[in-house]
Amino acid sequence: MSKAHLEKISRRRFFSYGFAGLAGLTGAGLTRYLPGTSFAAKKEDGILIEDAVYQGIRESLGKYIYLTPQKLGGGTHAVDLGTQKTLAWISYWNYGDSCPISHHLAAFYADSGDPYKGFEFINSTQGGDNVLMYGLKTKIKEHGMLDQYGMGNHIYRVGYDGKSNQMELLEDVSETTGVGLGVHTVPFPDGQGFACADGQKDVVGFFSRARGQDKTKVLTAFRGDWVPNSKVLAETWTKGGTIRLIKLAPGKDGKYDYYGTKGNKLNYEMAPMAELLVEKGQTPGASPHTLTGLDFCLHDPRNRYSIAGLRMCGGGFIIDRTSMEPVCYVMANEGLADNWPVKKVSNSPDTWEVTLPSVGNPIHETGFNPSGNHLVMMNNLRANNVAVFDTSSDDPRAWKRITFVKDKEWQGEYPSPFHVNFSIDGSKCFFTVLRPKPMKSDVYVVSTKDWKVIKKFRNVGVDTQTTATTYDGKYALVIFSGFQRMESGAFVFRQDTLEQVGYMPNFGGHHDCVIVPSKVEEMKYSRSCTV
């Protein structure tokens, strides 16, 4: 190096070089996170696509209790999101249920305003032969455990007591009322009752809310029956028919005759995307050709109307809870009318009918946005999109289908939009998107401004299921591992910035999750309005 050059070298320059060296060292550390790793994100057609990053959660998610069922695990547990500690759990085996499959659940708001002091929730269980669908080398049937005490379809009401940090079974609503149902349990937005349904029986029940040692009462119950035009099973729904909605009546003892497996049309539940197996004759059962697939009933946040969804019939009855009568039938199928009149055809028992020329494809999970002016409904298997309804009118007969959420990947049967939820501010809609094994399922984010996909979280986990949102508007938690004994957990991302937060361990083959509301105003963001 020449003397002249040396003289030009100043402290500042040396610092510059030193700083460059240090920056280089830092950069070297950062390069390992550049393209080619799981942090990579890309944009396609204006949609941000990001692979899920398998990392733990390093921040508190707030003072909330996260309730998750364990499906084949036979119980449910509550996790404190602030500390990520399990607060308490319950296992229905311990109460004499010889085959509980803890399926869906929903919590009522805490009467004290503080769920940590105590709250109650409703948990449906599957049962019967459903345990045989997973290839378990089990002797449960040989031992008679699927008979009297293992028929399933229990609706358990459970209390969590913050003083003792324990959960206690308060009531088996199916035993009290004779209505045994095993799928979606959805509390009313005012928290004064709940609906429960079952697609194996085609029955939905509306129940009062009991507290403590009080007993639950049936407000009303309906059964849906399909009367097909064609006698060929493969054409049962595609060739059209009539839906008959019948109001059920209790027997002389005040109980209904739908306890346990009584009334099952199918021996096994229709797993998600398994609707077409029924028309292919691959699902055993007493009367699959009459199946409507009535397996959920959720509520308009404005608290007057509910929608009872009929998976096989491509839509749902809008039920006025003030009169407990159907008002109309809304349909998601593209190419068919969106709103169908309902005709009362009998008073003994009260029976209503809707006749459809055809059913293009089954529907599945559905949800109202928090303000109640929109309803979204999955069109699965054949259409594979999401119907969006404008439900701003006070009269459901004026509710109109306005658009469809579509994505270029939603072709054929899979990947298919599944469970739905909304951000607390209503600006975004979260869809879990199912992919078949060995694929891992995704989460899509849709803007409710124009109903376009804006972000995709890919490879989230096996069978992503329902999403729960924290009521402060910060986090969304997606539970996964729905149908089988595989990996499970909760994937967490920010509702506002859509940044990934990480994964929480969560034991069980989940099919549902809910964050316990602390006040009645939070019910509409809870499992009341979306499934």
Next chain:
Amino acid sequence: MSVILDAQNLSRIYPARRGSIAAVRQVSIGIQSGEFVAICGRSGSGKSTLMALLGALARPDHGTLYLEGIDLLQLSPRKLAHLRAHRIGFMLQTNSLLPGLTALDNAALPGLLAGESQHQAYSRAQKLLTRLGMGDRWDAFPNELSGGQQRRVSLARALQHEPALLLLDEPTSNLDPLAEEEILTVMRELRDERKLAILAVTHGNQLASLADRVFQMSAGQLALTEKPPAETVRSSLIQRQGPVFEKAPQGLATEEKPKPAPVGDWRGPASFFLASLLLGASLLYSTDRIIAWSQGRQLWAKQEKKRITEEIAFRQLRADVDSFEAKGDGNVHANLFLQNYDSSRRFFILGPSILVFVQTDGRWDSVPQETTEGSDTKIREVIPTKTLIPFQFQLLPAKYDELIRGYFHIRITSTMVISETKEAQGDLFERQDDYYIYLKDPRLSADEIRRLNGWVSGSVVPPWIAMPSH
């Protein structure tokens, strides 16, 4: 004037052994552009905690905080740090200048860290130092500067990224009255020129007397109070003639424009040795990085290819069982199907190679089978429409596990090798799937199956039942 900072009902509670302590309680304050607000209070009154909350260095337990309309409490840590680095200037109670850097380097540092070019960062730093009367002392290290001069460098550093809000924590503490006046005068001028919003916490009246509004903080609570009268020293200084800042000590001042100092000016051989070491290390490191970068590119390209093949295998290739037909002689005709989920990307597979098992006494017994087309040795393109792969197997075991009475529990294992090209080369990926079904024993009638399972008369008895993945 627009509102720069809007804080409502801020509270901060620290847990302590004998109960929690509310350092800040229900504090609401708004600051407009060009406004100078002072918060006075005794030591321990919560001033510094409030400053940390307002500067988004700490999170409140309650309340809301907006800076230029942005809800700071809703931002992710990364976005919050970015906003702090660009919109807020901090001057802390301690100078916290880096001792190994000159005044100029210290002042330029925020700009360099924010990604500005050296030219930009250093020119602005030099202008600020000149403005603050430190133009002559740009090359001095902090330990060569007086307390007041160090404060001025700190102030230059806080102003380097042209913030909208300047937060000052005891900016004039431990300064003599003259130095204090120097800092205050500059702050007032900057506020007027740049419409800078300034919030200062202090326990002295001198600073407060210059503010537009003065708040008193006591036991974590804030109350608007009257401005204290200016002290005598201030009025005497205002009348003082001559430049605001004292001149640099004799021998350090220069009439010429500052220029980088030559190596020969360096005082310590240790510094020279250290800098040489850094230079040598950075040169070696740069060479190493170039080689590593080149090798990394090659490695990355290979990994990317592997990733794409994996993506095809796991996200683009759909494969599942399609149909089973059991004949009375025990022959079962079956089909798998293959489908490409993304028509924009072609790919090919070798296979599938299919194995069939039946469950007996809990173990999986292999079943004789054959593919109709010898598919396991064939390379085929997987297309967007379903392609059926027929295969047959022979099944009439004397004994088998009946998870459902009258049904075999069958496992089909399919293995495929996936490639992006027809001429398999580079990274290939092997995918193996297991499918499970219940297959009706063809020797039993539908009525026998119903009887065995207790299914009601007329029940549908499927020839085979698909099972969820397990």
